[in-house]
Amino acid sequence: MDMQQINEKILAGARINGEEFLALAERADLYQLGFLANSIRKRLHPEPMVTYVIDRNINYTDICISACKFCAFFKAPEDAAGSVLTNEELGRKIEETKALGGTQILLQGGLHPDKPFAFYEEMLRFIKGYDIHIHGFSPPEVCHFAKLSGLPVREVLIRLQQAGLDSIPGGGAEILSDRVRQETAPRKCSADEWIGVMEEAHHLGMRTTATMMFGHIETMVERLEHLQRVRDLQDRTHGFTAFIPWPFQPDNTVLAHLPKTTAMNYLKMLALSRIFLDNVPNIQASWVTQGPKIAQLSLFFGANDFGSTMIEENVVAAAGVGFRLSEQEIRTLVQEAGFTPRQRRMDYSLV
Numbered sequence: 208m209d210m211q212q213i214n215e216k217i218l219a220g221a222r223i224n225g226e227e228f229l230a231l232a233e234r235a236d237l238y239q240l241g242f243l244a245n246s247i248r249k250r251l252h253p254e255p256m257v258t259y260v261i262d263r264n265i266n267y268t269d270i271c272i273s274a275c276k277f278c279a280f281f282k283a284p285e286d287a288a289g290s291v292l293t294n295e296e297l298g299r300k301i302e303e304t305k306a307l308g309g310t311q312i313l314l315q316g317g318l319h320p321d322k323p324f325a326f327y328e329e330m331l332r333f334i335k336g337y338d339i340h341i342h343g344f345s346p347p348e349v350c351h352f353a354k355l356s357g358l359p360v361r362e363v364l365i366r367l368q369q370a371g372l373d374s375i376p377g378g379g380a381e382i383l384s385d386r387v388r389q390e391t392a393p394r395k396c397s398a399d400e401w402i403g404v405m406e407e408a409h410h411l412g413m414r415t416t417a418t419m420m421f422g423h424i425e426t427m428v429e430r431l432e433h434l435q436r437v438r439d440l441q442d443r444t445h446g447f448t449a450f451i452p453w454p455f456q457p458d459n460t461v462l463a464h465l466p467k468t469t470a471m472n473y474l475k476m477l478a479l480s481r482i483f484l485d486n487v488p489n490i491q492a493s494w495v496t497q498g499p500k501i502a503q504l505s506l507f508f509g510a511n512d513f514g515s516t517m518i519e520e521n522v523v524a525a526a527g528v529g530f531r532l533s534e535q536e537i538r539t540l541v542q543e544a545g546f547t548p549r550q551r552r553m554d555y556s557l558v
Contacts, residue, residue: 208226208227208230210230210231210234210235213227213230213231214239214243217243217246217247217482218243218246220250222485223482223483225431225435228431228434228479228482228483229427229428229431231243231479231482232427232430232431232475232479233427237471237474237475240474240475240478240479240482240508241474241478241507241508241509243478243482244477244478244479244481244482244508244509245507245508245509247481247482247485247509248481248490248509248510248511251488251511252511254547255545255546255547256511256546256547256548256549257506257511257512257513257541257544257546257547257548257549258489258511258512258513258548258549258550258551258555258557259512259513259514259515259516259534259537259538259541259548259549259550259551260310260311260514260515260516260550260551260552260553261304261307261308261309261310261515261516261518261534261550262304262309262310262311262312262313262342262515262516262517262518263300263301263303263304263309263312263313263517263518264313264315264515264517264518265292265297265300265301265312265313265314265315266292266315266316266317267291267292267297267314267315267316267330268289268290268291268292268316268317268319268322269282269289269290269316269317270282270283270284270286270289270290270291270317270319270320271283271316271317271318271319272284272317272318272319272320272394282317284319284320284321291319291322294330294333297330297333297334298333298337300312301334301337301339302337303518304339304518305337305339307516307518307534308534308550309339309516309518310339310340310550310552310553310558311339311340311341311342311373311552311553312334312339312340312341312342312343313342313343313376313515314330314334314341314342314343314344315343315344315345315348315376315378316348318347318348318351318394318395322355323355323356324352324355324356324358324363324366327344327352327367327370328366328367328370329370331343331367331370331371331372332370332371334371335370335371340373340374340552340553341371341372341373341374342373342374342375342376342553343372343374343375343376344367344372344375344376345375345376345377345378345379346375346378346379346380346396346400346401346404346405347378347379347395347396347401348379349363349364349367349375349404350396350400350404351396352367360403360404360407361407361411364404364407364408364411364413365411368411368413372413373413373553374413374414374415374416374553374554375404375405375408375413375415375416376415376416376418377405377415377416377417377418377447377450377451378418379395379396379401380401380417380418380419380420380433381419381420382419382420382421382423382425382429382430382432382433383398383401383402383419383432383433383436383437384398384425384429384432384433385397385398385399386429387423387424387425387429390424391423391424391462398432398436402436402440405417405440405444405446405447406440406443406444406446408446409440409444409445409446410444413446414446414447414448414553414554415446415447415448416447416448416449416450416451417437417447417449417450417451417487418450418451418452418453419433419434419437419450419451419452419453419480420453420454420455421452421453421454421455421468421476422454422455422465422467422468422472422473422476423455423457423462423465424462424465430476431483434479434480434483434484437450437484437487438483438484438485438486438487441484441486441487442486445486447487448488448489448553448554448555449487449488449489449490449491449512449555450480450484450487450489450490450491451490451491451493451514452473452476452477452480452490452493453473453493453495453496453497454467454468454472454473454476454493454496454497455468456496470497470501470504473493473496473497473501474501474504474505474508477490477492477505477508477509477510478508478509480509481508481509481510482509488555489511489512489555490509490510490511490512491510491512491513491514492505492506492510492512492513492514493505493514494513494514494532494537495514495517499532499536499540502540503540503543503544506541506544506546507544512551512555513537513540513541513548516532516533516534516537517532534550
């Protein structure tokens, strides 16, 4: 395959196919990928602006029956250390978030075996009383609610929406390949089920994000399968606002023997994502896993968004990664990279 032809195709704004993606992944160096991804970023976002959102990641429970091999956060149902947040605790966290200028709550938790579906509806109604955007319940949670309640996914989503759910995060995608999912998280929803939840949500008018956790047991072909699924759904619905690729953090997990993804390989995958996902408008940098300096570099490898201030983050922290940034630190990092920082909402409208 002629790499020059692939380069020219990308620079002309044409879509690449899977074979061309794999050729880039195997043969293009870091600088070439960065140049191509940055050209797409500039075409989609000609203004030198980098957005970010002020929110808090509230994990309402760490009790989970999924027992994913890559998770250091969950507690088994029989573990006395497991907990569920009270309304008082939820309220305090939301008030603190709003006091810091927060516009949304990222609400996610483990797959609790004993809480009825009504529990989650009541939680949403309680949070909505604080007049804040609820970005919550990733597809595995929605599938779990469907199994608990015996309701179809569409009905679950309608009821969650009526209770106050505004949008859905892309968590639980990991790698959208059933071989990988069976090996690492066999109790979690399948790749088709993950896509199915997002498609139903889009049809109901909800905007969502998509993520990819890479750098564990998957192959590059399986990463391509993941990206292809996201791109195909976006062609059908245009419901994804952003894509967030981030590298697996192995410490304190069953997969702790695996090597950590290097900064170079993270930047390559970020660039490849920007190149392939020509129909997803925004790509987020992962400073939570990579730290501030690599996040700055991400802005030249396809990312146009700095993600969240993450007033609170527990899942990545459980794997031993402890980067923290205030809003002012994010703004300074963006400015030092030569861009204008702007606070946004989930739908990428500016605050």
